Amino acid sequence: KLWPDHPFVFRVPYQNLTGTPGNRAEYVQTPAEIRATVFQTLAGLDDEEWIYWCPDDKYPIELVVDKIVDLVSDIAHSAEASGLLFCRCKALLRRPEATLEPQPKINSFGDVYLERKGWHQIWIHQFLRVKVLRFLFGQMPERIASAKLMDALKDQVPKLPEHRLFVTRENFAIFGESTHKGTINRNCYESIKRTKIELPKWFQKPNDKYVTLGKLEGQSITTQSR
Template sequence: MSSPDKIKAIVLTCDRYRAITQHLIFQYHRLWPDHPFVFHIPYQELGGVDSERIRYHTCPADIKGTVLHLLADIDDEEWIYWCVDDKYPIQLVTNKIASLISHAMRSPEVDGLLFCRCRATLTTPKAALYPHKIKNPFGDIYLERKAWFQIWIHQLLRAKVLRYLFTHLPDHIPSAKAMDELKNDVPKLAEHRLFVTRENFAVFGESTQKGVITQNCYESMLASGIKLPEWFQHPSGEYVTLGKL
């Protein structure tokens, strides 16, 4: 089982997006130097050298196969950190997030916790959230999410939740964007209880939109010194962020 000081971070990415993945990891290291994550990175041909914080895994080329392969040796009840490469952290209230993660991992009634409240969970709570609330020992309020709202934002999950979702997605997923609609055809199990904090403790940026690097990600990657491949040298001009502190 994962412990609070070592959590498998399951990264959904592919070889073409390696620079985007490097940036995602760089941002976690920069914002939270003692973060608890070990990033598990899938690849087809572009491997890497394992380190204390990074593990590389040869995976199938398809999206569903990649995720299920990364989860294959992980127990259903084990906690993972789910991070799709099209998001990256911009601001993290790290002390608070660390305590939230620690509490969630000791809470049998919790199967997922998101600490970035944005979009539907913020703007249309009646559609995205159940009316009841739970409070942790520190006084933080958790709101329970309906369906799969905000499942693509980085968050803490039990492996069984992600495994269930991807097992029931079609074998052929034409693009990562297509999962936005496809996930709605998979009923979330009532016993898989996913929560979001009432208060927001993180800001994330979107890395790409329809395969084009966003302006915010482009500028952040330049500032980080990460070399951009040719196909990510023409940003969209759009700034896309999620959450406000």
């Protein structure tokens, strides 16, 4: 509903329970292990292909669609970029000297890109070339006991210099975090109820957390958790 005419066909991994295939979704049966799931979901895609990487523990709340369409057009013609995030938050906003290269880049529409030094905010929705994910997950263990461990694991993987990851200086999206320690956050619970998506039995009772990432122009909250 936020981007009704989006150009994507989503690849949705599953182990046992699949959904109904459609024009905008295809379901890929994968092993249960996280690394193998990523590799199988990317199977058949060229290393240089751009994808919309959208891990399911984040979801969009607001999108500046017209601007994001411009960004898609720009990176499609970029030979140097391997990733573009359009929600600048957390360390990318609070500690730019530690997380961002000092020299900005101006895109074909006049927007400012800042280059990320490492893997900061790699789990937020963003545009990536397939080769970036294949490399990152290829350096992780075959079996990862908990998804939470991937934060520490990614920090042990040096990012290749040729995998240049950018973030827009201005925000064009707000995302919500879905869960906390296995319980559904209240912001996600309320969003699901509004959109009339069926809740699993184990997510019937939310916690009291509201967690959002990013802000749009004129808003005062960058990362909210209450």
